[in-house]
Amino acid sequence: MKEQAEPAGTADQRREQMLRAALDVIAERxxxxxxxxxxxxxxxxSPALVIYYFKTKDQLLTEAIRYSEDSWYEGGTARMAAIETAAGRLAEIVAMSCFPEADADRSSSLLWLDLWSQAARHPGVASVRQKFDERWRDTISALVxxxxxxGEFGPVDAADFAxxxxxxxxxxxxxIALGDxxxxxxxxxxxxMRFVTGQLGFEWEPPARRQVPGPG
Amino acid sequence: MKEQAEPAGTADQRREQMLRAALDVIAERxxxxxxxxxxxxxxxxSPALVIYYFKTKDQLLTEAIRYSEDSWYEGGTARMAAIETAAGRLAEIVAMSCFPEADADRSSSLLWLDLWSQAARHPGVASVRQKFDERWRDTISALVxxxxxxGEFGPVDAADFAxxxxxxxxxxxxxIALGDxxxxxxxxxxxxMRFVTGQLGFEWEPPARRQVPGPG
DNA sequence: AGGGACTGACTGAATGTTCAGTCTAGGAAC
DNA sequence: GTTCCTAGACTGAACATTCAGTCAGTCCCT
Known part of the structure; x- marks a missing residue:
């Protein structure tokens, strides 16, 4: 038995380890x-092992992006499930996009910029984005x-709003990602939140659990 | 004398010709x-001549993006100058982003995706984007x-709205760029436009000059 | 003659991918 | 229990290609 940095473990663990490593590098470079x-x-x-698991570089990177998006989305929906009101869940949705660093996988927003630009040319990445956006809009729409x-929200077209x-x-x-x-x-x-409350016609007070910037 | 595609002309014309060529290629690849x-x-x-004019590849691409953004913006503002009402000019602003193919430089929206993802890492591109966004928001803000x-628009914070x-x-x-x-x-x-009219409190009827999708 | 525009032929480095094996665990045969 | 065998995990070393940038020199205009 050889001691690696990690016990290596099963093949699935290896794959995931590599996906995480790929996301780290994508975020950096x-x-x-x-x-x-x-x-x-x-x-x-070694590079050879990476190719051994993922046939090509494209496949590695595409899978890494899918992995990141999935875990970001799942983390968010799990957090949402614990919130009572629809208004609170909507605030969580907004917060997910605005405070990406609060998530387990930081720097997901920087990844999005790459996701979009690669989706323009790579069909594999394009379909990841497509499904991701569809799911995201459906989540918003269902929430509305x-x-x-x-009776929390006023009447608006849910699909248009999403x-x-x-x-x-x-x-x-x-x-935010580019640090404007x-x-x-x-x-x-x-x-x-101002847009959301205006459109849906509800008042929103911070639940005092999640830190929110004080009044300007 | 060998006949090129173009008579080559002055050095400035050559530069611009190369910038346009670069934009074509960026849009494609x-x-x-x-x-x-x-x-x-x-x-x-020849590749050597391209390097002769722009010292490095980075410089070529960065200048090409700046060139594209500038001409897109200038084309838009020129068109806006011919419009009487603030509401009409605001509609033109929205149209500029939504119907990029109507512009002289088509496919500017695809370019934006690259602009954003490159701005994350390349300081040169980042400053192009920074100035571009600032100018863009100032234009909207001034218009409001x-x-x-x-008296056309209701009271809203112009900066926030921008x-x-x-x-x-x-x-x-x-x-739009990714063909969702x-x-x-x-x-x-x-x-x-629904968002804009709702926020600023005015009614908008298509000026019948620019083609707008009929009612659904 | 001289200078700027321009070119073809290179080069050197980077890097994705292949390949020919090595090592290990585990099961089957005896 | 020992031996043999196989499949999968893994690796170092190459290979093949791509491509930005260089250079020595040519052409043309003034």
């Missing part, structure tokens, strides 16, 4: 600049319908 | 996959103030 050798080094193995059924809100969140994420001096996470959150 | 040889071929010259002075609208436009541009089946240009335009 960007999708296009990520080399197999980097991923291998980060995972404590639930809130309307409860498209608009997700676009707004994407746009704000860009500014005018649009930091706190302001993005506030502006977004 | 993406920023990261763009090779000097591609640009040279498209411009009808003008409309308020004319941040929100520009983010919304960015987000919708992503969907749920969000085409017409729907994006309609949703965006």
């Amino acid at each position: 960007g999708y296009a600049e990520t080399r197999i050798a980097d991923v291998a080094e980060r995972a404590g193995t 319908l639930a809130g309307q059924a409860d 498209v608009t809100l997700s676009a707004l969140l994407d746009g704000l994420s860009i500014q 001096p005018v649009v930091d996470a706190a302001r993005a959150f506030e502006l977004c | 993406g920023y990261a996959e763009t090779r000097i040889a591609d640009v040279a071929e498209r411009a009808g010259t 103030l003008a409309g308020q002075a004319d 941040v929100t609208l520009s983010a919304l436009l960015d987000g919708l541009s992503i969907q 089946p749920v969000v085409d240009a017409a729907r994006a335009f309609e949703l965006c």
